[in-house]
Amino acid sequence: MVDLVWFQLLSAALFVIGLYGVLARRSAVLILMSIELMLNAVNINLIAAAAHMEGFGSFSRFDGQLIAIFIITVAAAEVGLALAIVLRMYRNRSTVNVDEIDLMKW
């Protein structure tokens, strides 16, 4: 039996990898992929905690999984919208590198 803490450590490691990707990458598409990694890290944490803990306060065993389903829903909406913005950005500026989109930076 794998203890809950190992799932939490896996999720922490995946989240940190995603954070590095968000901060270090230039391409907006790669930043989006890193955000997906971070969202998945949170989902691992939620689902593992839901499976390992029998009723926590007013939360039932299913609530962790349901919040994860909502996160996946929002992630799908986010990817659709963000990629539409990336396409528009590429059409207007011919680049997807976030450090070249500096019109509002002074």
Added chain:
Amino acid sequence: MAWVLFIALAVVTLGGGLAVVATRNVVHAALALLVSLVAVAGVYLLVYAEFLALVQVLIYGGAIVIVLVFAIMLTRSAEYPRTSDNRQWPLAAVAALGLLAVLVPAFLINAVQDTEAKNAAFTGIAQSLFTTWAVPFEIASLVLLVALIGAIIIARSGPGEN
């Protein structure tokens, strides 16, 4: 047995994640992301969340990665392979390692007294979704609709464009 599976899945998940943030080729990054996300579905199976594993493979593997590949194709960002990291990447590495150094002790110190992982039945999930979580469920459908319409409006060509 569970340990062997967990270690194998964790290695594939983290390896895929590292490949996403380290590779120079954007298409390879998308494929590494797919590997990592499918391994995460395996992790869900380890904690008996079969429904979530199914959703993960369908939505992430089947939809999100495909959409990402389409975006790479349409923006041709794979043509500039040498410029994938910005100049502040050492700072980013420091920030990420700093967060890891905070998170790991936090999880280890506050390790909860957990019970054996147990299955949550499909019927229970459905019942909870349509009773306790009914309002967020409806809002989620509205969010998806708004995102759909917004994506179409943002991405389509305006007048005077081709």
